[in-house]
Amino acid sequence: MKQKKPIRVLHVVGAMNRGGTETLLMNIYRRLNHQQIQFDFISYSSEEADYDQEIRSLGGSVITLTKTNSIREIYHAIKHYGPYAAIHAHTLFHCGVAMTAGYLAGVKRRVSHAHTTKDEGNSIIRKSYKPTMRLLIQLFSTHLLACSNHAGHYLFGRRGLSKQTYAYFPNAIEYTHFLYKDHKQVEQFKREEGLSNQRIIGHIGRFIAAKNHQFLLEILKACRQKDPTVMLILVGEGKLQKELQETAKQEKLDQNIRFLGLRTDIPTILHTMDVFLFPSIYEGLGLVLLEAQASGLPCIVSEAIQPEADLKLGLISRISLQEGPQYWADKIMNMVYKREKNTMKVKAAFEKNGYSVSLAIAKLMDIYISDSGGVYEEKNIYRLL
Incomplete structure (x- = not known):
């Protein structure tokens, strides 16, 4: 008997690097039964991204396109790699391009997903582009999702939020990976980075303007006046990293900072910190929070x-x-001993707020493949896990 091909869903992203949206997608993708359902990814990066190899190993395709605003390119990709049960775009106003292509290619489920609350582009062309794309999103999306209502309002407008097709979609993480502290790994990390017996503040995020790393240096200066041994650890990469490193050196802060780059041991690093800082200028939600x-x-x-x-x-x-x-530094010093150690309380909070991967999968399967229009049946969810 011929084996039935898996249902395929096409995700449209910028590139599958270790950002919040991409990590969310991988948290979901890893848990699926890939003989039953598969994800493919349209990427606009010519470079190999962090998750590309893993995607291919799980049976998915990474489809590299070059013209970001070409409906034709996405249309031909759908026709070549499909058929697809759904197309799901995560690319802000560019979602309008993806939704139009999906509609023309006959994809029945077309999802636009809002992940942020601001767009850095502010040119005259960009100002006309946004309302055009918002109109295409509203015309051709069958579902509108947002990580926060503010993000949804920014991308879809007030009219979009009032539609029956709009839904708040909590970002999901494998929260159990972060609950428990491995004392040996934490102590080993501290020894390797020269952090033993020191107060540690930290941040995880790309080195881009929105994350406000320069303000972190100002906070560090203020904290160092209170405790000269305080250390700031920064996890991530980005175009502004070298500039920040040079500023830290000029300000004589480099001895109090560790630039750790991209890391896979995030649970260990978080358990190393005393306080986590997130001074973003704008943010969709902040998965790392x-x-x-x-x-x-x-x-x-x-x-x-x-x-x-x-x-x-x-x-x-x-x-x-x-x-x-200075105010931030004062607050930091007041919070260094306020870690929550009751793991059952933390688990209950994640489940109550819908931030578990299983609940996220249930919602997406309801959109992608359910004909009921209601909650996808639990027995069918686990068939796909």
């Missing part, structure tokens, strides 16, 4: 962080960037 809370780590965040990121564990403190680095 969920990971930090799963680790029981106190977090100090800017007013740009969406309220949906707070699991109500008493770990999140929101402070305006206008308060300045």
